[in-house]
Amino acid sequence: MPQNPEVLLGPGDDAALVRAPDGRFVVTTDLLLEGRHFRLDWSSGYDVGRKAAAQNLADVAAMGAEPTALVVALGVPAKTETAWADALADGFRDECAEVGAAVVGGDVTRSETVVVAVTAFGDLGGRAPVTRAGARPGDTVAVTGRLGFAAAGLALLAEGRAERWRAERAERAGEPEGEDGLAELVAAHRRPRPPYACGPEAARLGATAMLDVSDGLVQDLGHVAEASGAAIDLEPASLPLPEVLRAAGRLLGTDPFDWVLGGGEDHALAATFPPGVRLPPHWIVVGRVREGRGVSVLGRPAPHRAGWDHFRE
Amino acid sequence: MPQNPEVLLGPGDDAALVRAPDGRFVVTTDLLLEGRHFRLDWSSGYDVGRKAAAQNLADVAAMGAEPTALVVALGVPAKTETAWADALADGFRDECAEVGAAVVGGDVTRSETVVVAVTAFGDLGGRAPVTRAGARPGDTVAVTGRLGFAAAGLALLAEGRAERWRAERAERAGEPEGEDGLAELVAAHRRPRPPYACGPEAARLGATAMLDVSDGLVQDLGHVAEASGAAIDLEPASLPLPEVLRAAGRLLGTDPFDWVLGGGEDHALAATFPPGVRLPPHWIVVGRVREGRGVSVLGRPAPHRAGWDHFRE
Structure with missing residues (x-):
C-alpha cells in the first residue's frame, strides 16, 4: 500500500x-x-x-x-x-x-x-470541527455532491432492470452495449463519489454545521436540526433533478424526487452557513434555518426519521 | 461512555x-x-x-x-x-x-x-515508537505479564473440564463452589490482563524492540528476530511455571510449558533491552539476542511460525 x-x-x-x-x-x-x-x-x-x-x-x-x-x-x-x-x-x-x-x-x-x-x-489544520450542532436561525442550508444517484442505482439493481434496459436500448439503437446514463446510477451505488474537498472548503467558508448525507437528505437534515435545537425549511425546488434520474424514475414508475430527498449513500455534504456567506456555485442553497424544531419540506413538516417517500401525498 | x-x-x-x-x-x-x-x-x-x-x-x-x-x-x-x-x-x-x-x-x-x-x-509522549525491528545482538530478552494462562483456560473450556473439576473438588472438600485456581485460568481466557503500564515503562528503560504476545512466545519472538535481522536464544528455565498451570497440565495430560511457550492471548509483553539495563523485577529475563536468524529454545532451533508443541521431543 x-x-x-x-x-x-x-x-x-x-x-x-x-x-x-x-x-x-x-x-x-x-x-x-x-x-x-x-x-x-x-x-x-x-x-x-x-x-x-x-x-x-x-x-x-x-x-x-x-x-x-x-x-x-x-x-x-x-x-x-x-x-x-x-x-x-x-x-x-x-x-x-x-x-x-x-x-x-x-x-x-x-x-x-x-x-x-x-x-x-x-x-483539521487548526480549525474547529464542524459538528451537526452549530446551525443558527437565519443560516443558509446548502448541499454539494450527488443526491439520489446511489439510491436510484440500487433500485435499478434490485429490480434487475439495469441490465435489461441497457440491452433493449442497445438493440433498438443498433448500438453495442456501453456506458450510458443508467449505468452511471448503478456505478454511483457501487462507488460513491463524495465531494471530499468541499468539507474543508465549507469549514473555511465558516460553515456552522455539516454532515455527510448517508441516510437521505431530509432525515440527515433532521439530525442537524435536532442537534442544533433549530428548525430547517427545505425548498427542494432548487435541487437539480438530472435527466438520468428522471429516466430511471420513468423506467421504475418512481418519483425521482424520492431518491433525491430520501436516498442515502451518495455521501453528498450538507452544511449550514451564516447569512451573507458567498458560496461557490457547486454549493446549492436548498433551505433556511429558523427558530423551532424539525424539518419542513415546501412548508409541510417532515416526520422525524422518515424519508420523503413516507410523508408525501 | x-x-x-x-x-x-x-x-x-x-x-x-x-x-x-x-x-x-x-x-x-x-x-x-x-x-x-x-x-x-x-x-x-x-x-x-x-x-x-x-x-x-x-x-x-x-x-x-x-x-x-x-x-x-x-x-x-x-x-x-x-x-x-x-x-x-x-x-x-x-x-x-x-x-x-x-x-x-x-x-x-x-x-x-x-x-x-x-x-x-x-x-507516545514524545518517545520513539518501540517496533519489532530494533533488537541488536547482545540485547537481553525479557517478558512481563502472564504466559500460558489464557491457553490453559481455553483448553479447560474445550475439554469441558473446568466445571466438572470444580464440582468434584467442591464435593470432595464439602465446600461450596467458588473461585479457585482453574477458574483463574478460565477467567484469563475470558478477560486477559495485559501489563499495560509496562509498555511505556519498557520504552523509558530503552527497550530496543517490543511486542505483545498474542500468538505464543516462541512464534512472537520469531517476529522480533525476523524484523530485527537477528537470532534469539530463549532460555525458558527462567520462566515461572505457577502451580495452577501445573495442576491444569496434570488434569489434561498436557505439558504446561506448551501453554507458556506456545499459548497466545494473555497479551504479555516481550521486549529486548540493551545489555546492562537494570530491569524492574516484574521483567523476567528469558533470553539473549545474537547474530544470526530465527529463535532457538534451549539451544535447539524453533521452526518458523510454529509453537513450542510442534517441535519439542
Whole structure:
C-alpha cells in the first residue's frame, strides 16, 4: 500500500504511527457486511474497497478535516479468491489516492461472510470541527455532491432492470452495449463519489454545521436540526433533478424526487452557513434555518426519521 | 461512555476528535468474530467487551505508548438482548478505565453473528515508537505479564473440564463452589490482563524492540528476530511455571510449558533491552539476542511460525 508523509510507521508492527499536525485527530469507524451493505453479485471486490473507504473518508471530510489515513479490519471466507482480495485492496488504494490518504494498518481473519471494518482519520489544520450542532436561525442550508444517484442505482439493481434496459436500448439503437446514463446510477451505488474537498472548503467558508448525507437528505437534515435545537425549511425546488434520474424514475414508475430527498449513500455534504456567506456555485442553497424544531419540506413538516417517500401525498 | 481529557468531541457526530499531544498517534485495529475469537456460551458480553478492548490496548502499549481512546464497530443479530449489549459496553468501559482511555465513537449494525471491530489509539509522549525491528545482538530478552494462562483456560473450556473439576473438588472438600485456581485460568481466557503500564515503562528503560504476545512466545519472538535481522536464544528455565498451570497440565495430560511457550492471548509483553539495563523485577529475563536468524529454545532451533508443541521431543 502506498504511504504518505503523514505515515511515520506503516503496516507490519503491533500498531502504526500517524502524524497529527495540529495536535488532534478526527476519527470515524464503519462496519460493512456482505448481504447487508453490499452484495458480492452486485459489487466487485474493487467496488467494495472503494465504497468502504469512501463512506469513512466522507465522514472525515464532513467534520471539515482533510483525510490522512485509514485502517482496515477484514474478515474473509476461506473460499475467497486472492484476486477478489487484491481487488479490494486496489479499491482502498485508489479511493485513498483521491484524497492523499494512506492505508496504514489492518487485520485479516477468517469469516463466514465478508466483513469490512474501516476506521479513518483526518486533520483539521487548526480549525474547529464542524459538528451537526452549530446551525443558527437565519443560516443558509446548502448541499454539494450527488443526491439520489446511489439510491436510484440500487433500485435499478434490485429490480434487475439495469441490465435489461441497457440491452433493449442497445438493440433498438443498433448500438453495442456501453456506458450510458443508467449505468452511471448503478456505478454511483457501487462507488460513491463524495465531494471530499468541499468539507474543508465549507469549514473555511465558516460553515456552522455539516454532515455527510448517508441516510437521505431530509432525515440527515433532521439530525442537524435536532442537534442544533433549530428548525430547517427545505425548498427542494432548487435541487437539480438530472435527466438520468428522471429516466430511471420513468423506467421504475418512481418519483425521482424520492431518491433525491430520501436516498442515502451518495455521501453528498450538507452544511449550514451564516447569512451573507458567498458560496461557490457547486454549493446549492436548498433551505433556511429558523427558530423551532424539525424539518419542513415546501412548508409541510417532515416526520422525524422518515424519508420523503413516507410523508408525501 | 465516560470520556477523558484527550477527548475533544465524543460519540454522536460524523466523527470524533481526539487530542494527540505529541503531534502523532499510535493506531491499531482488530476484528473479533463470534465462533472464531469468542463463543457466546463461554464468554459473557462483558467478557467479550473487556477482551476486545484489552487486545487492542495491549497493542498500543506494546509500541511504548499510553492508550488514549478507542472506537468500536459492532454487528449484532436482531435477537441479541439489550442486556448483552449493555454488558459488552460495560466491558469496554471497564477495560478502558484500567488505562484511562475512552470509547469515543462507534457504529452499530445488524449482523448474522456478533462482529466486534476495535481500533485503539495511544500517545507516545514524545518517545520513539518501540517496533519489532530494533533488537541488536547482545540485547537481553525479557517478558512481563502472564504466559500460558489464557491457553490453559481455553483448553479447560474445550475439554469441558473446568466445571466438572470444580464440582468434584467442591464435593470432595464439602465446600461450596467458588473461585479457585482453574477458574483463574478460565477467567484469563475470558478477560486477559495485559501489563499495560509496562509498555511505556519498557520504552523509558530503552527497550530496543517490543511486542505483545498474542500468538505464543516462541512464534512472537520469531517476529522480533525476523524484523530485527537477528537470532534469539530463549532460555525458558527462567520462566515461572505457577502451580495452577501445573495442576491444569496434570488434569489434561498436557505439558504446561506448551501453554507458556506456545499459548497466545494473555497479551504479555516481550521486549529486548540493551545489555546492562537494570530491569524492574516484574521483567523476567528469558533470553539473549545474537547474530544470526530465527529463535532457538534451549539451544535447539524453533521452526518458523510454529509453537513450542510442534517441535519439542
